Amino acid sequence: MINVRIIHRILGVLLLIESGILLLCALIPVFYSEDDLFGFIMGALTSACVGMTALYIGKSTKHKEGAMTRRDGYIVVAISWVLFSIFGSLPYYISGYIPSFTDAFFETMSGFTTTGATIIQDVEVIPHGLLFWRSLTQWIGGLGIVFFTVAVLPIFGVGEVQLFAAEAIGPTRYKLHPRISVSGRWIISIYLLITVLCAVSLRLCGMGVFDSVNHALTTAATGGFSTKNASIAYFGSHAVEYVITFFMFMSGINYGLLFFVIFRFQIRKLIEDTQFKWYLLLLFIFTAIVAISLFISTSYDASASVRNALFHVTAIITTTGFTSTDYTLWPPFIWMILGLCFYFGACAGSTTGGMKTIRIAVLFKSMRNEFNRILHPNAILPVRINGKVIPTSTRQSVLTFSIFFFALVFVGWFFYLAIGIDIAEAYGISLSCLSNIGLTIGDHGCNIPWSDMPAIGKWFSTFLMLVGRLEVFSVLLIITPSFWKHN
Amino acid sequence: MKIVIAGAGNVGIHLAKLLAGENQDITLIDESPEKLARLDSSFDLLTIQESPVSLHGLKEAGAGNADLFVAVTTDESRNIISAQLAHYLGAKKTVARINNYEYLQPKNMEYFNSIGLDSLIYPELLAAKDIVDGMKLSWIRQWWEFAGGALVMMGIKLRDNAQILDKPLAELGKELPYHIVAILREGVTIIPSGSDTMQAGDLVYFMTMKKHIPHIRRIAGKEELPDVRDVIIMGGSRIAVRTAQLMPDYMNLKIIESDMERCDKLTELVDDKVMIINGDGRDPSLLMSEGIQHTEAFVALTDNSETNILACLAAKRFGVTKTIAEVENIDYINMAEKLDIGTVINKKKIAASHIYQMMLDADVTNVKCLTFANADVAEFNVKEGAKITRSQVKDISLPRGVTIGGLIRNKEALIVTGTTQIQAGDHVVVFCLEGMIKSIEKYFN
Numbered sequence: 009m010i011n012v013r014i015i016h017r018i019l020g021v022l023l024l025i026e027s028g029i030l031l032l033c034a035l036i037p038v039f040y041s042e043d044d045l046f047g048f049i050m051g052a053l054t055s056a057c058v059g060m061t062a063l064y065i066g067k068s069t070k071h072k073e074g075a076m077t078r079r080d081g082y083i084v085v086a087i088s089w090v091l092f093s094i095f096g097s098l099p100y101y102i103s104g105y106i107p108s109f110t111d112a113f114f115e116t117m118s119g120f121t122t123t124g125a126t127i128i129q130d131v132e133v134i135p136h137g138l139l140f141w142r143s144l145t146q147w148i149g150g151l152g153i154v155f156f157t158v159a160v161l162p163i164f165g166v167g168e169v170q171l172f173a174a175e176a177i178g179p180t181r182y183k184l185h186p187r188i189s190v191s192g193r194w195i196i197s198i199y200l201l202i203t204v205l206c207a208v209s210l211r212l213c214g215m216g217v218f219d220s221v222n223h224a225l226t227t228a229a230t231g232g233f234s235t236k237n238a239s240i241a242y243f244g245s246h247a248v249e250y251v252i253t254f255f256m257f258m259s260g261i262n263y264g265l266l267f268f269v270i271f272r273f274q275i276r277k278l279i280e281d282t283q284f285k286w287y288l289l290l291l292f293i294f295t296a297i298v299a300i301s302l303f304i305s306t307s308y309d310a311s312a313s314v315r316n317a318l319f320h321v322t323a324i325i326t327t328t329g330f331t332s333t334d335y336t337l338w339p340p341f342i343w344m345i346l347g348l349c350f351y352f353g354a355c356a357g358s359t360t361g362g363m364k365t366i367r368i369a370v371l372f373k374s375m376r377n378e379f380n381r382i383l384h385p386n387a388i389l390p391v392r393i394n395g396k397v398i399p400t401s402t403r404q405s406v407l408t409f410s411i412f413f414f415a416l417v418f419v420g421w422f423f424y425l426a427i428g429i430d431i432a433e434a435y436g437i438s439l440s441c442l443s444n445i446g447l448t449i450g451d452h453g454c455n456i457p458w459s460d461m462p463a464i465g466k467w468f469s470t471f472l473m474l475v476g477r478l479e480v481f482s483v484l485l486i487i488t489p490s491f492w493k494h495n
Numbered sequence: 496m497k498i499v500i501a502g503a504g505n506v507g508i509h510l511a512k513l514l515a516g517e518n519q520d521i522t523l524i525d526e527s528p529e530k531l532a533r534l535d536s537s538f539d540l541l542t543i544q545e546s547p548v549s550l551h552g553l554k555e556a557g558a559g560n561a562d563l564f565v566a567v568t569t570d571e572s573r574n575i576i577s578a579q580l581a582h583y584l585g586a587k588k589t590v591a592r593i594n595n596y597e598y599l600q601p602k603n604m605e606y607f608n609s610i611g612l613d614s615l616i617y618p619e620l621l622a623a624k625d626i627v628d629g630m631k632l633s634w635i636r637q638w639w640e641f642a643g644g645a646l647v648m649m650g651i652k653l654r655d656n657a658q659i660l661d662k663p664l665a666e667l668g669k670e671l672p673y674h675i676v677a678i679l680r681e682g683v684t685i686i687p688s689g690s691d692t693m694q695a696g697d698l699v700y701f702m703t704m705k706k707h708i709p710h711i712r713r714i715a716g717k718e719e720l721p722d723v724r725d726v727i728i729m730g731g732s733r734i735a736v737r738t739a740q741l742m743p744d745y746m747n748l749k750i751i752e753s754d755m756e757r758c759d760k761l762t763e764l765v766d767d768k769v770m771i772i773n774g775d776g777r778d779p780s781l782l783m784s785e786g787i788q789h790t791e792a793f794v795a796l797t798d799n800s801e802t803n804i805l806a807c808l809a810a811k812r813f814g815v816t817k818t819i820a821e822v823e824n825i826d827y828i829n830m831a832e833k834l835d836i837g838t839v840i841n842k843k844k845i846a847a848s849h850i851y852q853m854m855l856d857a858d859v860t861n862v863k864c865l866t867f868a869n870a871d872v873a874e875f876n877v878k879e880g881a882k883i884t885r886s887q888v889k890d891i892s893l894p895r896g897v898t899i900g901g902l903i904r905n906k907e908a909l910i911v912t913g914t915t916q917i918q919a920g921d922h923v924v925v926f927c928l929e930g931m932i933k934s935i936e937k938y939f940n
Contacts, residue, residue, distance in 0.1 A: 386781060388771040390762035397763045 011080045015087075017066030018171075022088050023059030025157050026095055027052045029148075033099075033141045042135035047103030055095040079491065081170030085154055086486050089474055092153050093117040096145055105134055110463045117470040119145030120153060121477035122361060124232025124329040124446035125469070127458045131237050136218060139235050143222040149477070150229030150259075150359035151199060159192030174482050195263045198270060199359075203228040206255040213247040227255045230359045232329030232446050240319075240332045249315060249332050253322050260287065260326035260354025282393045283355050286369045287325075294349050295321045298342055305339045324349045327361035329446040336454045347432075347449045350439045351413075361444030361476055363413055369393065370406045412480045416442055420472055427465050441472035496520065499561040499586070501547035501577045502568030503530040505823065506592065506618065509843040510565065510850055515540045524556040525568075547577040550584070559584040565850055567592045575612065582611025590614045590850055594733065596740075618846035623737030625845065626819055629838040630726060630746065630792045632708075633817035634717035636698060636838055641874055641924045645908040646901045648676065648702045648872065648924070649711070652835075655695045656716035665689030672707040674910045676700045676900045676926040677870055682829050684869050684928060686896045689913075698832070702900030702924065704908050720816055723791040727751060729776030729806050730797035731761045734821065734840070738794070739765045749785055751776040777806050782813065792817040796840075800824040807836045869929040872900075875939040879919045883938045889913035896928035897935055 034048035096119070097112035106112040111127045118125045119142055128134060134142075148156050152175040172188055185191045207224035211217060219235050226233045236242035240252060258266070265281055268274040278284055299317035302308050308316065316333060323330045324346055336343050353362020370391055377389040390397040420438025425431065436448030437456050448456045458466065475483045485491055496519050500507050503525035511523050511534065521540035524547050525531055531542040545552025547568055558564055564586035566574035571594045578589040593599070593615050598607065607615060628638045637650035653660065659667060664675060664687055678685045679698040685691060693699055701711055712718055724746060728735045731752035739748055749770045752758050758773045765771070774781045776795070787793070793810035795803035800822045807818035819838040822831050831839045848871075877883060883891060888899060888911060899911045903922040909915070917923060927935055 384770065384772060384785065386772045386774040386785075388758040388762055388773055390759075390771075392767055395766060 010083060011076060013066050013068075014076050015066075015080055015084055016062045018084050019088060019091060020059045020062030020064075020066055022154070022157055023055050023062060023091060023095065026092055027055035027059060029144070030055060030096075030099065030141070033137055033144065036140050037135060037137035040136045042137060044099060044103040044105065044135045044137045047099035047101070047105075048137060048141070050102045051095060051098035054098055058095070076170050078170055078173065081174040082482055082485055082491075084171060085174040085478065086474075086483055088154055089120060089478065093120055093470070096120065096141075099138060099141055103135075103138065105138055108463075110466050111458075114458070114466045114470055115142065116145055117473055118446065119143075119231070119233065120149035121444050121473040122146050122149050122229045122231035122327070122359060123441060123444040123473045123477075124226065125441070125456050125458070126233065126446075127466070129459060131235060139222060140218075142233050143225040143231075143235075146229040146231030146233055147203070147225040150231065151195065151263075155192060156196070159189060159196050175478065191264075194267050194271070198263050198266050199228060201270070202255060202258055206251070209251045209255070210248060213245060213251055215243060215245075215248060219243075223252065224255070227252055227328065227330075228259050228359065230256060230259050230326045230328040230354070230361070232323070232327075234330065240330045246315060249319050252330060253319050256322050256326045256328045256330070257291070259328075260322075260358050260360050262355040262357035264357050265355075280394070282369060283366045287355050287365045290349075290352055290365065290368070291321060291325055294325070294345065297345055301342050301345070302338065305342070320346060321349060324445060324447070325352050325362075326354045326358075327443050327445045329440070331447065331454055334454050336449060336451065343449045343454075347436060347439070350436070350443050350445055353443060363410065363443075366393065367406045367409060370398065370403060371410055374403060374407065409480060412484070413442065416472070416475065416480065420468070423468055424465065427462055429461070429465075437469070438472065441469045442476035444473060444476050496562045497557065497560060498522070498563045498565065499524065499553075499556050499558050499581065501525070501553075501556075501564070501566040501581075502574070502592075503527065503534065503542075504567060504569050505843045506567045506846045507565075508534065509825070510567065510847040511540055512538060513847055513851060522556045522561075524552060548573055548580065550580055553577070553580055553584055558586050561586045562588065564589045566590065567846070567850075571595060579611045588613045590616060592616050592618065592846065594619065596620065596737075616846055616849050618842045618849075619733045620737050621845045621849060622734045622821070622840050622842050623741050625838070625840060626734070626738045626794060627741045627743075629819055630723045630794075630817060631743070633723045633792060633837075634712060634715075634720045637700075639872065641872075641901070641903075644705065645903055645906070646702065646924055647705055647708070648700060648900060648926075649708075650679075650698055650700045651711070651715045651717070652698050653693055653695055654716060657693070657695070658714045658716060659693055660695055661692050663690050663692055670912075672910065673701045673703040673711055674898075674900050674912065676702050676898050679832075682833070686870075686898050686926065686928065700926070702910060702926075704901075704910070721791055723817055725749075725786070725790045726792045726794065727776075727782070727785065727787065727790050727810075728794045728796060729803075730795060730821075731757050731771070732796045732798070732821075734842070735794075735796050736761065736764045738796075739769045744768075751781070751785070777802065777809060779809065779813075782810070787813045787815065790815055792819065794819040796821045798823075800827050804831050804834060804836060807831075808834060811835070871927055871929055871932050873925050873927070873932050875923050875925060875936075877917060877919050877921045877923060878940045881919065881939050883917050883923075884919055886916075887913065888915050888917065891938070893938065894931070894934065896931060898926050900924045900926050 030048050030052035034045055037045035037048065093113055093116045097116040100106040100112040100115060101109050106115060115127050154171045154175050158171060203224050206227050207220045210220040210223055222235045240249060262283060265278045265284065268277045295317045298321055299313045302313040302317055303310060319332050320335055335346060351363055352368055353364045354360035356364040356366045373391045380387065380389055391403055417439050420442065421435050424434035424437050430450055433448050433450035433452060436450055440446060440448055447454050498514055498519050499522045500511055501524050503523055507523065511521050515521050515538045522543060523534060523540055524543045524545055526546050528544050531544055535542045543552065543556045545555060547566065558581040564578060564581040566577040568574055574591040578591040582589050589612055591612050598615055599617055632638060635649045636652055639648045675687055677700040678687050678693060703711055726746055726748045728748065728750045731750050735750055742748055749772055750761060751772045751774055752761060753775050755773055758771050761771045772785060787810065793807060793815045795806040797803055803820040803822060807820045810818055817837050819840060820831055820836045821840045822828050823841060828839055828841060901908060901910050901924050925935060
């Protein structure tokens with residue numbers, strides 16, 4: 009059965025870490041002398057208290073000590089995401105800038121899952137401390153809360169493999185180093201590098217320091233929170249758009265491959281990677297379709313068509329969700345194409361959401377094989393990724409994942425329809441929460457009108473976001489009865 | 496010459512028989528008494544029943560003063576260890592049979608030399624090369640390149656439509672761009688002289704240069720045959736995998752394999768261009784549905800020689816122009832030839848001839864053991880003052896059953912005729928009946 013002591017101990021440590029991060033964020037209100045300081049202090053204290061309690065329970069001898077199992081890993085990961093969101097929402101709630109707890113929780117979950125849908129009507133009146141915390145939630149969630157904390161502070165010594173397995177993105181993994189925590193640190197270094205480069209580039213493009221840092225954090229996390237109401241459109245700079253496009257693209261590449269390119273200079277490894285090729289292909293095809301459609305059907309000239317197409321297709325395929333204009337003002341054909349891109353996601357092993365390119369590749373190849381099978385009924389038709397045949401079990405789990413993903417999109421769609429949301433918009437919200445994009449389609453603009461939605465809709469959205477971020481099975485697994493049965 | 500062979504498997508036994516006929520001192524070492532028993536009583540060689548990887552056994556077999564140590568057990572790692580041990584004991588030259596393509600890469604050779612392996616052979620790869628060569632020029636039964644490709648020798652089956660039938664060779668004309676080095680008629684190898692003729696049904700071996708290949712194709716009446724584009728291989732053996740990897744890009748390959756597990760394994764070994772089909776390659780309806788009628792080449796590589804021969808015959812009925820069968824049973828090779836199987840592959844012969852060349856005293860760089868004709872092809876570098884340089888070829892009394900096909904002089908290839916004067920420094924390609932190489936060496940040294 010589950011290992012109560014270890015779970016409590018790990019959760020306790022995680023909460024203490026969150027408390028520490030909140031305290032660090034409290035320096036910003038001190039610097040700007042703003043009134044959200046109290047929220048951070050209280051949030052940190054509450055988090056620390058609960059964390060200490062959990063540690064205390066973890067230390068008590070009432071429960072049996074034992075090794076950590078896969079089961080424990082899944083429980084820790086799922087619970088830690090919820091706990092992090094609960095305590096992470098305290099600064100918003102206590103400082104009073106988001107007066108409803110539902111909304112504060114929603115904002116935090118949207119942050120940690122890198123969805124980037126925001127409940128805040130006017131972002132620009134929010135103090136710097138809260139804005140930074142909001143961007144930081146995305147940056148922490150980008151690689152995974154547990155991954156981030158474990159890789160930065162190797163404090164547990166046990167169960168790292170189980171924890172990483174439960175939180176991993178994508179069906180296959182690239183091992184960089186025999187020890188998983190060492191691989192973790194390499195990946196964090198790449199993440200940090202992308203973030204710093206992005207911040208510096210944005211600063212050079214004329215963005216303020218605070219905005220540069222925040223946008224860099226949310227770009228590298230493919231999150232999409234902005235410090236401005238109009239998102240990237242506020243800056244009105246083509247250079248900023250191109251810089252953001254480039255770093256969204258980089259963040260959508262498998263970090264294991266980036267490791268080989270940056271630290272081992274093995275560019276061939278990236279170029280020959282099946283997933284990377286498909287990522288480029290998807291970006292190219294959809295950018296081309298959107299750019300041509302824009303050029304034909306709107307008043308944009310060629311360069312504006314390409315720029316807008318590239319920016320939005322990249323923002324959506326990497327599941328970042330920045331906008332430089334309201335694309336729902338374009339003809340419906342174009343935003344429906346973008347709506348199709350909501351599914352894909354970028355490469356597995358990056359900070360992206362969605363289905364992940366590798367699954368798209370496997371799905372496509374499986375479909376092509378089915379046609380071949382009709383012509384050659386006796387043929388053995390394998391699916392190859394990077395020249396290697398992927399095992400049937402992986403293929404099956406990709407297919408099952410896809411079915412679950414589609415099913416959840418429909419469940420969400422019907423749910424939003426039931427609470428009175430327009431048909432196209434309901435589809436957009438459901439898919440975008442599950443893919444962690446944070447935009448929608450329809451006649452009412454690309455931003456989701458959360459203020460009109462009842463509380464149940466917001467709670468349901470946070471559920472979809474978490475399910476999408478933890479790749480469906482991790483969350484659904486712990487609500488199946490068999491998970492809780494002995495053995 | 497003292498030769499120790501480790502492993503009395505197919506290759507080992509074939510090699511031992513071949514060499515025992517040459518009056519070499521052969522010692523065969525193997526753990527299995529059954530395998531050795533048959534040899535001991537019927538061939539002139541010594542057998543030692545010991546493990547090829549035990550120092551004691553190798554000492555007993557005399558590996559320490561062997562001129563050549565050949566490790567050809569079925570297990571690659573045992574071969575490598577065995578050869579290393581023999582080298583340690585003092586064997587002059589070691590050869591090990593391997594199953595791994597990586598080991599053969601030139602950059603790794605230095606390492607293998609440093610651990611005491613002088614040479615590696617990979618019979619499956621050699622067989623695959625023969626198959627691919629056979630498909631590239633499907634109208635040619637057998638194909639060899641000499642001196643880096645300057646000279647080629649090809650075996651062609653002549654049919655009624657050939658232009659050069661029934662004329663004595665002397666009347667075909669002077670300064671021909673080819674030299675007919677052997678004729679195989681009804682299982683008998685003839686090294687022809689000017690009065691011999693070619694007849695329909697003969698397998699004729701031409702020695703020529705690459706630029707004259709279209710001319711030979713025309714006079715042999717092979718112009719209307721299509722080039723090979725679609726290939727079906729029956730049996731997913733290791734040779735099949737190697738063939739798939741060596742095949743040029745323009746060919747499409749299907750491999751038919753009856754064992755499901757092997758099929759799954761095959762998908763991991765070959766790439767996307769190759770289609771793996773699970774089924775029996777002898778089943779006509781399966782072959783029909785996989786388009787045998789539009790296939791130019793059919794290669795049968797199952798473990799079973801009879802199956803391979805029969806499947807090739809069936810494929811011929813569907814109109815496949817090029818059939819290749821792996822026949823491991825040496826007694827069936829002549830039968831397969833009579834049944835008009837295009838090319839016969841025999842791993843043992845290929846491996847044995849490869850090893851055979853390593854132990855010839857002369858400066859022979861390339862000896863091929865012909866599968867159909869009971870004949871050897873050898874290359875010699877002519878030494879200063881050698882017998883052969885004393886007069887024109889027609890005036891030197893070469894033994895019967897020997898002919899000089901061509902030579903390389905100053906990097907130029909020449910076809911040898913009766914009036915050719917061979918000079919010191921020439922690199923000559925000689926064709927002779929099996930086992931005669933030793934006796935003709937003296938003409939060139």
